Amino acid sequence: MAKDTYLKKVLGEDHYSSVRNATVLMVGAGGIGCELLKNLVLTGYGEIHIVDLDTITLSNLNRQFLFRKWDIDKSKSLTISTAVQRFNYFGTKLVPHHGNITDATQFPLPWWSQFDYVFNALDNLEARRYVNKMCLFLKKPLMESGTTGYDGQVQPIYPYYSECFDCQAKVTPKTFPVCTIRSTPSQPVHCITWAKEFLYYQLFDHVENSSTDTLSKETDDQQELQNLVQGVNELVELRTMACSGDFQRFFSELVTKIFRVDIERLLLIDSLWKSRTKPRPLDVSKYQDDLINLVNNAENEKILSQDTAVWTTLQNIYVLYQAAKRLLERISGDEKVVPFDKDDEDTLNFVCAASNLRSWVFNIEVKSKFDIKQIAGNIIPAIATTNAIISGFSSLCGTKYFHHDKNGDFTDIYRESSTIFISIKPNKYITSASLVPPNSKCPSSSLLSRGLLKLAPQDLERSLEWLVDLLIEKYGYDSEGMSLQLSQSRLIYDMDYDDNLESSLQSVGFKDGEILLVQDDNDIKENLELYVTVGDKTELSDVTLRPKKMLAEDTTRSGGDTTIVIDEDDDLVELEEPAMKKRKV
Numbered sequence: 001m002a003k004d005t006y007l008k009k010v011l012g013e014d015h016y017s018s019v020r021n022a023t024v025l026m027v028g029a030g031g032i033g034c035e036l037l038k039n040l041v042l043t044g045y046g047e048i049h050i051v052d053l054d055t056i057t058l059s060n061l062n063r064q065f066l067f068r069k070w071d072i073d074k075s076k077s078l079t080i081s082t083a084v085q086r087f088n089y090f091g092t093k094l095v096p097h098h099g100n101i102t103d104a105t106q107f108p109l110p111w112w113s114q115f116d117y118v119f120n121a122l123d124n125l126e127a128r129r130y131v132n133k134m135c136l137f138l139k140k141p142l143m144e145s146g147t148t149g150y151d152g153q154v155q156p157i158y159p160y161y162s163e164c165f166d167c168q169a170k171v172t173p174k175t176f177p178v179c180t181i182r183s184t185p186s187q188p189v190h191c192i193t194w195a196k197e198f199l200y201y202q203l204f205d206h207v208e209n210s211s212t213d214t215l216s217k218e219t220d221d222q223q224e225l226q227n228l229v230q231g232v233n234e235l236v237e238l239r240t241m242a243c244s245g246d247f248q249r250f251f252s253e254l255v256t257k258i259f260r261v262d263i264e265r266l267l268l269i270d271s272l273w274k275s276r277t278k279p280r281p282l283d284v285s286k287y288q289d290d291l292i293n294l295v296n297n298a299e300n301e302k303i304l305s306q307d308t309a310v311w312t313t314l315q316n317i318y319v320l321y322q323a324a325k326r327l328l329e330r331i332s333g334d335e336k337v338v339p340f341d342k343d344d345e346d347t348l349n350f351v352c353a354a355s356n357l358r359s360w361v362f363n364i365e366v367k368s369k370f371d372i373k374q375i376a377g378n379i380i381p382a383i384a385t386t387n388a389i390i391s392g393f394s395s396l397c398g399t400k401y402f403h404h405d406k407n408g409d410f411t412d413i414y415r416e417s418s419t420i421f422i423s424i425k426p427n428k429y430i431t432s433a434s435l436v437p438p439n440s441k442c443p444s445s446s447l448l449s450r451g452l453l454k455l456a457p458q459d460l461e462r463s464l465e466w467l468v469d470l471l472i473e474k475y476g477y478d479s480e481g482m483s484l485q486l487s488q489s490r491l492i493y494d495m496d497y498d499d500n501l502e503s504s505l506q507s508v509g510f511k512d513g514e515i516l517l518v519q520d521d522n523d524i525k526e527n528l529e530l531y532v533t534v535g536d537k538t539e540l541s542d543v544t545l546r547p548k549k550m551l552a553e554d555t556t557r558s559g560g561d562t563t564i565v566i567d568e569d570d571d572l573v574e575l576e577e578p579a580m581k582k583r584k585v
């Protein structure tokens with residue numbers, strides 16, 4: 001029996017033929033990416049391109065099953081392409097790319113044009129938005145996917161027919177006031193943030209410049225402000241002492257200042273403790289003899305690797321001692337600074353011990369190294385099974401697109417597709433919601449149109465005025481109401497700013513990968529975003545500009561709200577199922 005027999009029966013002969021002739025892009029080769037590439041290869045796609053900029057680390061191995069210990073420090077995209085060859089039964093052509101997907105030089109617009117479908121398996125908000133924008137420019141279907149713990153979702157995106165990635169606002173990472181972190185912590189996360197972002201940063205990373213003006217914005221209490229400034233200055237002195245080579249003196253001064261002297265000063269500020277439990281200074285000298293015994297016995301180093309144990313106060317002092325000693329040895333050698341890395345045992349141990357000792361001082365629950373790593377690394381634990389389920393749905397929903405003619409009209413496939421959610425909630429293990437149109441206030445898919453601006457190499461020497469006239473003739477903008485901006489909102493022309501009219505396009509900044517924003521300041525025609533490419537001839541996309549939509553309009557969409565939280569360090573999104581959408585269970 002031929003290996004594709006069952007695929008043909010499941011997909012149908014014509015559908016299977018479309019899949020076999022398709023070229024698809026998978027962005028991301030992590031937890032979801034490993035599972036997804038396996039599925040795409042076994043589905044029989046003709047050509048798959050894989051893009052990832054990361055290398056493999058030890059912490060990847062528990063869920064990224066295509067990698068092994070001997071693959072550590074190798075390129076993810078190259079390794080994953082080799083790993084699937086042993087079950088590449090249909091001879092899928094695999095093309096790995098080690099690089100940043102947002103790099104327009106490595107991945108110019110013509111490169112994107114070759115793909116029939118794009119699958120996202122990313123762990124980065126900026127990259128997700130960029131891929132979304134490229135798919136909107138080229139009207140390419142995109143499959144978004146993400147997991148967080150036991151929850152996950154897949155979302156098919158059909159440009160300008162369904163919601164795009166930017167149609168729903170993303171929750172920004174939570175931050176904490178400086179005064180809470182440095183003076184009045186009340187949760188373990190406050191102590192962990194203090195240990196990582198303040199104490200560790202000041203001692204072993206690039207020195208922070210905390211001026212009085214900056215700190216004064218955080219508190220009106222002059223006593224507290226004076227204490228904050230004094231604390232910063234004393235840490236600068238400690239860092240200087242660290243470079244002297246006298247570790248014993250450095251460590252003694254460090255723990256005495258941080259856990260006793262600083263706390264005693266805080267207790268003098270009565271206004272801080274009117275409604276709070278007072279902290280208790282830590283007298284490290286009481287543990288001096290026991291600490292010496294621990295340090296002198298090499299067998300006690302196993303404490304450093306006890307990830308799930310909750311260390312005692314003495315053990316935390318011991319871990320802080322060992323981590324500080326190793327870090328000072330590193331910055332005294334070739335490494336002038338050692339940035340925090342959750343996968344660097346020395347940096348993680350220092351932060352864990354310091355945050356736990358501070359928690360003890362402020363009567364806060366002490367955490368295990370495993371728990372602190374999750375918080376310090378901004379990690380929501382990834383579960384391999386959830387990644388596998390979501391990757392399966394991503395691949396399965398993607399094949400549905402190839403039932404239809406790929407002519408840019410997504411009407412039929414939009415009506416048939418759904419966003420799929422999984423969870424461990426009773427009666428909601430798998431739910432789905434019909435796709436909804438783009439958010440009328442979405443800055444990516446509804447507030448402007450998109451197209452391409454192709455420039456011949458010789459036309460880069462033409463003046464900006466030539467391009468202005470070309471845009472007016474092509475799209476009907478009013479010459480007195482049009483303004484032009486290049487990437488990152490850099491104004492290059494409007495009615496009151498015509499200094500660049502005689503300058504060449506190249507000197508103004510036009511090049512491959514630039515994005516030109518054309519705005520109608522008269523608020524008649526909608527804005528237009530043009531992706532700039534340099535090719536054989538100059539050409540502008542045919543775009544029919546609609547009447548401009550105003551942000552102030554309070555339009556109500558059916559479908560409710562979906563909240564998506566992107567974590568910067570793992571393959572996850574946290575999502576709430578839409579409350580108003582009709583679900584199928």
